[in-house]
Amino acid sequence: MAKYLISFPAAAMIVPEGEWDAVVRDSHAVIDDAKAAGVYVFAGGIDESVPVALVSADGAAVDGGYRDARPLNGGFAVFELASREDAIAWAARLAKACRCAQELRVFGYDAAS
Numbered sequence: 001m002a003k004y005l006i007s008f009p010a011a012a013m014i015v016p017e018g019e020w021d022a023v024v025r026d027s028h029a030v031i032d033d034a035k036a037a038g039v040y041v042f043a044g045g046i047d048e049s050v051p052v053a054l055v056s057a058d059g060a061a062v063d064g065g066y067r068d069a070r071p072l073n074g075g076f077a078v079f080e081l082a083s084r085e086d087a088i089a090w091a092a093r094l095a096k097a098c099r100c101a102q103e104l105r106v107f108g109y110d111a112a113s
Contacts, residue, residue: 003041003107004087007076010048012100019099026097034079034090043077078107 015023034040052065052072065072077094081087084106091102 001080001082002087002109003078003080004084004090005076005078005105005107006087006091006094006102007105008074008098008100008102009071010046010073010075012074013098015099023097023099027094030090030093030097031077033093034077039079039081039086039090041078041080043075045075046073048073 031040031043051063053061053063054065055061075098077090079087079090081090087104087106091104095102
């Protein structure tokens with residue numbers, strides 16, 4: 001089993017007026033189904049009201065992230081699944097619920113994690 005990241009940037013989620021409640025309901029239903037299926041690891045959205053901190057190896061923290069990196073925002077879910085095909089199926093369900101395409105990535109296996 002591998003862990004898959006299913007995500008979208010904030011700009012991708014363009015919800016027509018009056019559909020926000022349905023998006024919330026539908027996306028929560030997919031997460032509830034993933035929990036019931038035993039594949040849910042965690043999910044959420046990046047809280048953009050909290051400033052990004054860049055923390056160095058000596059523990060010093062400064063406001064802001066990497067200067068040349070694309071901003072990390074939007075929503076994500078991590079599911080543990082048996083195959084890429086299963087991951088694509090779950091990503092499609094989230095895409096339908098959120099009304100936007102989802103990016104799919106697999107975490108590299110690390111026996112110690």
